[in-house]
Amino acid sequence: MAKKEKTIFVCQNCGYESPKWMGQCVCGSWNTMVEERISATNQYKKSPTITSSTKPLSIKEIKSSNYDRLNTYIKELNRVLGGGMVKGSLTLISGEPGIGKSTLILQASSNIAKEYGTVLYVSGEESEEQIKMRAERLCAVEDRLMIVSETNVDRIKEYIQELCPVFVIIDSIQTLFKPDLSSAPGSVSQVRECTNNIMHLAKTKNIPIFIVAHVTKTGELAGPRILEHLVDTVLHFTGERTQEFRVVRALKNRFGTTSEIGVFEMREEGLMEVANPSEMFLEGLNNMEGSIVISSLEGTRPLLLEIQALVAPTNLGFARRAAIGIDLNRLNLILAVLEKKVGIPLMNQDVYVNVVGGLKPEGTSSDLGVALAIYSSMRGLIIPTTNTIAIGEIGLTGELRSVSNIEKMIKEAAKMGFKRCILPKKIIKKLKLEEQIKLIGANSLKDAIDCMFFEN
Structure with missing residues (x-):
C-alpha cells in the first residue's frame, strides 16, 4: 500500500x-x-536526542572548571571565540559569498591537523580537487587533513564514526540533506533536521564542529531562526570583497564575550592577521575638511577610525540623511543638536556620513567626532586630522558626556602618534596618563567647536 x-x-x-x-x-x-x-x-519522527546517565544535581554540588579548548593558532580567531574552540561545541560561521569563510576555516583546520590529529573537512559545494587547489595556495596541506565531498548526513555520520576526528567542518549546511525527508536540501525541514543530527554528534562525541551557512541579499543568516538557537556560537564574516580587510564578529557565544572582533587582511597566500587594526584603518589619512579620527572600543581592544562627512545643498526639496557605519537615528539626534545649540542651518542641506573601513563603532564615543566632521564640511574648515582625535558623547542639551574606557582610547591615540585629544572636560581630572598627548577639555559641543577651529 x-x-x-x-x-x-x-x-x-x-x-x-x-x-x-x-x-x-x-x-x-x-x-x-x-x-x-x-x-x-x-x-512525527523525532530528532535525535542526547542520552545521558547523569541525574539532576544541586547547583552548589556542580564543580566549575575551564572549558577544554583547541588552539587554532590564529590569534584573531581565538580572540573572537573566547580563547579557542571548545570541545563539543557547534559553531556557525556566515558571510557573503567569496568573503573568505572557507579560506579561514581551511587555514584553521590545517593548523589543528598539524598539532592535534585527524580533521575532517566535508564539502557539499566543491570537489576534493578544488579544495586541494586552495589548500596548496594557502600552504595548508597536511597528511591528517581529510577531505570528502558529501551531502548525505547519514554518510557524514559514518565517516565521523570511522575516522574519530578531533575537528569537523561542514561547508555548507544548506547543501546537506537527510534521506528520510522528502523536502529539498536547503529547506527549513532539512536544515533543522541536519543541524539537529550534527549537534547530536558534537555533544556525544565531544568534537568541535564548524558549520558554514549562507546569507540572504540583506546580509542576514539564511534559513530558519532556530538554526541560531541550536548552535553554541555564531560568527559573522564581514568586509568588502573589493577591499583587503575582513572582520569576524561573534553574534552569539556561549563560551565567551560577543564584543570582541578579529581583523584579517586578504592576500594571495590567504587571510593574514592584523596585529594593529588602527594603523590599517587610518591608511591614507590627510588633513582635509569633513574628516576626523575617533576611537571606539571593540571588546578589550581600542580602535581608531576615520569618519568622513559631506554636507551639500538640497536640490530635491527634502533634505537627505545617509549614514554608513553610524546609526541613522543617532545622526539625526546630532544634527538636531547642531541646529538648536550651535546654530548652523541644516534643514536645506543633504548630510552624508561614512566610517572609513566599513566598521560600525559600538557605543556613543563617536558622537563628538561626527558633529565636528559635519561642522567642518558645512563651514569649509580643515581639521588637523593627522594629529587630533575627538572622543565624547553628545547630550540633547548640547553638553559633552564621558564614555567608558576613555583612558584606553587615549593611550591608543598617543601610541599612534596623535598630539591632541578633544574630550569632555569633567573626565580630565580622573585620568592618569603618562603618554605625551595634549588633552583639551570642553563642556559643550559649542566649546569643542571653538577649541577645534577658533583657538590656536
Missing part, C-alpha cells in the same frame, strides 16, 4: 508550518511559504 503523504507549507524565514498557502507569514515575511510533502511515517 502506498504511503500517505501530507502537504504542508513551511515559511523559509521562521519555519512556521501551515496547511494552506499564505501570502504573508505570521512572522511578517511575504512570499516565503514553500510547499513540502512529508510522509506519514516521517511526520
Whole structure:
C-alpha cells in the first residue's frame, strides 16, 4: 500500500508550518511559504536526542572548571571565540559569498591537523580537487587533513564514526540533506533536521564542529531562526570583497564575550592577521575638511577610525540623511543638536556620513567626532586630522558626556602618534596618563567647536 503523504507549507524565514498557502507569514515575511510533502511515517519522527546517565544535581554540588579548548593558532580567531574552540561545541560561521569563510576555516583546520590529529573537512559545494587547489595556495596541506565531498548526513555520520576526528567542518549546511525527508536540501525541514543530527554528534562525541551557512541579499543568516538557537556560537564574516580587510564578529557565544572582533587582511597566500587594526584603518589619512579620527572600543581592544562627512545643498526639496557605519537615528539626534545649540542651518542641506573601513563603532564615543566632521564640511574648515582625535558623547542639551574606557582610547591615540585629544572636560581630572598627548577639555559641543577651529 502506498504511503500517505501530507502537504504542508513551511515559511523559509521562521519555519512556521501551515496547511494552506499564505501570502504573508505570521512572522511578517511575504512570499516565503514553500510547499513540502512529508510522509506519514516521517511526520512525527523525532530528532535525535542526547542520552545521558547523569541525574539532576544541586547547583552548589556542580564543580566549575575551564572549558577544554583547541588552539587554532590564529590569534584573531581565538580572540573572537573566547580563547579557542571548545570541545563539543557547534559553531556557525556566515558571510557573503567569496568573503573568505572557507579560506579561514581551511587555514584553521590545517593548523589543528598539524598539532592535534585527524580533521575532517566535508564539502557539499566543491570537489576534493578544488579544495586541494586552495589548500596548496594557502600552504595548508597536511597528511591528517581529510577531505570528502558529501551531502548525505547519514554518510557524514559514518565517516565521523570511522575516522574519530578531533575537528569537523561542514561547508555548507544548506547543501546537506537527510534521506528520510522528502523536502529539498536547503529547506527549513532539512536544515533543522541536519543541524539537529550534527549537534547530536558534537555533544556525544565531544568534537568541535564548524558549520558554514549562507546569507540572504540583506546580509542576514539564511534559513530558519532556530538554526541560531541550536548552535553554541555564531560568527559573522564581514568586509568588502573589493577591499583587503575582513572582520569576524561573534553574534552569539556561549563560551565567551560577543564584543570582541578579529581583523584579517586578504592576500594571495590567504587571510593574514592584523596585529594593529588602527594603523590599517587610518591608511591614507590627510588633513582635509569633513574628516576626523575617533576611537571606539571593540571588546578589550581600542580602535581608531576615520569618519568622513559631506554636507551639500538640497536640490530635491527634502533634505537627505545617509549614514554608513553610524546609526541613522543617532545622526539625526546630532544634527538636531547642531541646529538648536550651535546654530548652523541644516534643514536645506543633504548630510552624508561614512566610517572609513566599513566598521560600525559600538557605543556613543563617536558622537563628538561626527558633529565636528559635519561642522567642518558645512563651514569649509580643515581639521588637523593627522594629529587630533575627538572622543565624547553628545547630550540633547548640547553638553559633552564621558564614555567608558576613555583612558584606553587615549593611550591608543598617543601610541599612534596623535598630539591632541578633544574630550569632555569633567573626565580630565580622573585620568592618569603618562603618554605625551595634549588633552583639551570642553563642556559643550559649542566649546569643542571653538577649541577645534577658533583657538590656536
